[in-house]
Amino acid sequence: MMRFLEIFSNGDSQSLRISQKEIPKPNDDDVLIKVEYVGVNRIDILQKKGLYNSEKEDNDVLGVEVSGTIVNMGSKAYLYNPTLKEGMKVCALLSGGGYAEYVTANSSLCFKIEENFLTMEEAACMPEALFTIWKNLIMIGDMSLGSSILIHGGSSGIGTMAIKVANLFNAKPIIVTAGNDKKCSACIGIGADYAINYKKEDFVKKVMEMTNGEGVDIVLDMVGGEYLRKNISCLKYKGKIINIAFLDGAKSEIVIPEIMKKEAIITGSYLKSSPIDEKCSIACDLRSKLWPFINKGLLKPVIDSVYDFEKVEQAHERMENSMHIGKIVLSF
Ligand SMILES: NC(=O)c1ccc[n+]([C@@H]2O[C@H](COP(=O)([O-])OP(=O)(O)OC[C@H]3O[C@@H](n4cnc5c(N)ncnc54)[C@H](OP(=O)(O)O)[C@@H]3O)[C@@H](O)[C@H]2O)c1
Structure with missing residues (x-):
């Protein structure tokens, strides 16, 4: 027993x-x-x-x-x-x-x-964060050298590891949001280029300032709700919004022409219900591409x-x- x-x-x-x-x-x-x-x-x-x-x-x-x-x-x-x-x-x-x-x-x-x-x-x-990040940022997001990225929930378990992996891939800039100044400082300490306290500042405005008005290639979002509309505003032309959770609401209202103008891709995934073959394939990638850094x-x-x-x-x-x-x- x-x-x-x-x-x-x-x-x-x-x-x-x-x-x-x-x-x-x-x-x-x-x-x-x-x-x-x-x-x-x-x-x-x-x-x-x-x-x-x-x-x-x-x-x-x-x-x-x-x-x-x-x-x-x-x-x-x-x-x-x-x-x-x-x-x-x-x-x-x-x-x-x-x-x-x-x-x-x-x-x-x-x-x-x-x-x-x-x-x-x-x-x-390691496992839950690495599988989630690999699936969403690498397989779905095509994150690579110079990809600009916005990570919501930067101080979360997923967010902190996403900052680290984005650094290994030389993503730039790595922008995060977090709910207080202590969390923002921690995110900078582990490798984010900019951290926005979303309770004090308008993250859309800050992201556009930090990217010289261009926006970011990838948004990794776990907040959902009204963030979806704001995330589209933060996006570069042909950028991707990747939803992994909806802590602030499963429903959102968006303006379709804004997606069309940017050719935005709005996507997302559930790791837990992914087929076992796909999880095994992610495990192989993690073993060959990330484990050498871990070791x-x-x-x-x-x-x-x-x-x-x-x-x-x-x-x-x-x-x-x-x-x-x-x-x-x-x-x-
Ligand atoms: N789709 C998938 O396959 C997948 C896989 C793994 C995890 N996830 C999801 O990803 C999220 C992060 O996972 P985790 O384990 O890293 O959790 P966690 O550490 O608890 O992270 C949640 C973060 O969201 C922030 N947040 C922003 N708005 C929020 C709100 N309205 N309510 C609650 N928190 C809010 C919180 O911090 P501040 O607000 O203070 O900044 C917190 O840092 C979870 O929702 C989890 O279920 C999805």
Whole structure:
């Protein structure tokens, strides 16, 4: 048996409590990981509250990324990822189940950790952000040398890693928005060229000033709502708006001729429901293109705080109140 965090409904509110269940068994292409740390993501909170439409095959235990040790391997796991073996320290992208002492992971979505360059705490924060950024900024956004980019939620888990990856790709300028001056300074500290406190300044006006009236090639947005219309105003001719969330509203009113004038591309994606083949292909790209930087200590996440898993509700509260800068982690 193992301990895990179970979603517990108490009338109108949902919380998590420690419970016991069988240790999962790996399928042929899976490994079983003894979890050390799990990265906390907004989707965990949405799923806990029943606000995320999870797929039927999803795990009802929260947690989409972990670090830990491989303790068992399915009969074909080695074929799908020959770098793995029992006893190895890894991090993994999951479709759920990480808020537990043990979890199974598809072997193709596991990454060997060189602890000289990445601690196990840091490793637990990598998969969700790196997969999301690779899919959206590189595959969809075609970010490359000299791409100008606006990242909303610059101080978030995704935002802080996006700043770092955009720097590795020599995107310029990297402009971010964040909700207070402390968050803005932190974003500059990790490599943003400009940070706009959206509560004090009009971000459209600032972006146009910072780009000499041209606008940016790519906008990465997690806010939605009325930001969509504003994002179009920030866009360069033939630029792309990539939506990954809609924290401020799923609906937006836009003016169609403004899209036409700029030949703007408005797109977006969900990582969680992407086909497994695509996730495996992203994993290959990450292994060959980004892991060399990680294994030289040149790419690390920003860690905000680490909580014991028993204090999970405090960790979630910190995220819900947007107190954090970077990633929140639970230790098991
Ligand atoms: N589509 C995908 O595949 C995918 C994958 C991963 C994550 N996501 C989504 O991307 C977002 C970022 O993920 P994360 O784990 O990095 O979360 P996070 O750290 O909690 O980031 C959310 C950020 O949004 C900012 N924000 C702006 N307006 C907001 C509003 N109205 N309500 C709440 N926050 C607001 C918050 O800071 P300030 O407002 O203070 O600046 C905060 O930094 C989440 O919504 C997540 O669900 C999507």
